[in-house]
């Protein structure tokens with residue numbers, strides 16, 4: 001059995017991770033950290049058979065784990081020191097935040113307006129998207145788990161770009177996410193009174209912090225508008241893309257043959273578009289494609305932000321990093 005440590009076990013992604021690990025045949029939990037719930041047991045907080053004590057970050061014994069998951073909010077000051085300490089101790093790391101997702105330090109500095117605090121880790125990190133980087137993930141010691149929004153843009157667009165079918169390199173990605181995408185911490189934006197029976201856009205255009213990884217992985221220029229949907233989980237992205245004149249639906253659909261054999265990516269039958277409910281509580285990223293007029297296509301992609309969009313994706317990478325069956329614990 002491999003032993004894994006979880007930092008931020010009481011958050012939305014941390015809890016999903018624990019639910020998966022509880023039924024995973026090849027791992028056991030070495031430690032789990034919490035901030036406000038430190039000192040309690042996991043089973044005091046959630047209905048789980050995993051009775052691990054929750055400890056503060058400083059009290060976690062790194063030596064007890066072969067691999068750690070850092071499910072801390074982006075910007076948590078502990079993130080980089082934790083990754084550094086774990087790597088120095090010979091452990092493997094899967095980080096859920098966006099701090100290691102851009103591979104080029106100059107790109108990071110340009111997009112964030114300040115240099116990366118540990119640029120050497122950017123070249124060590126592998127972007128945790130098995131469908132594109134499976135072999136690198138197997139060998140990786142640091143994996144930057146994908147963003148949930150980016151996943152719904154990268155997986156639908158990458159095959160079309162690889163096939164040389166994209167004519168207009170500016171692509172519009174219009175996404176709607178359930179409120180769990182913002183994490184469990186209290187904020188006015190995700191307060192019930194602010195989200196219930198309303199619908200709002202935020203960080204539109206070229207301002208959202210996850211634009212960089214979408215462009216890095218697709219090579220395209222993206223206009224991205226995220227929206228906050230008054231549901232708990234799931235993302236639906238509508239993508240407006242112009243393909244080479246004369247591209248038929250059959251040619252466009254044929255590009256997705258690169259996902260044949262992928263356990264968690266599903267191209268919907270011709271004429272069908274995926275809905276949130278098709279993927280909520282599943283590991284699937286579903287893609288539907290429709291021609292609008294000559295060259296113009298609309299793609300609709302849906303994913304569960306907490307599973308394939310976060311914790312399930314991390315376990316898929318963990319399985320690769322530990323030499324286990326890629327789908328272990330996920331089917």
Ligand SMILES: NC(=O)c1ccc[n+]([C@@H]2O[C@H](COP(=O)([O-])OP(=O)(O)OC[C@H]3O[C@@H](n4cnc5c(N)ncnc54)[C@H](OP(=O)(O)O)[C@@H]3O)[C@@H](O)[C@H]2O)c1
Pocket residue numbers: 007008009010011012013014033034035036037057070071072073074076077078096097098146147148180181182183184185305306309310
């Ligand atoms: N939510 C999603 O759909 C999603 C999808 C993809 C990626 N991600 C990324 O995954 C990471 C975790 O997201 P989440 O939604 O699970 O967040 P969350 O619900 O806010 O949970 C964060 C966890 O970290 C703990 N924590 C917060 N600040 C800490 C600090 N400074 N030191 C130590 N522990 C701290 C929290 O404990 P307390 O509750 O006691 O504060 C909680 O256990 C983020 O980087 C996020 O961007 C999230």
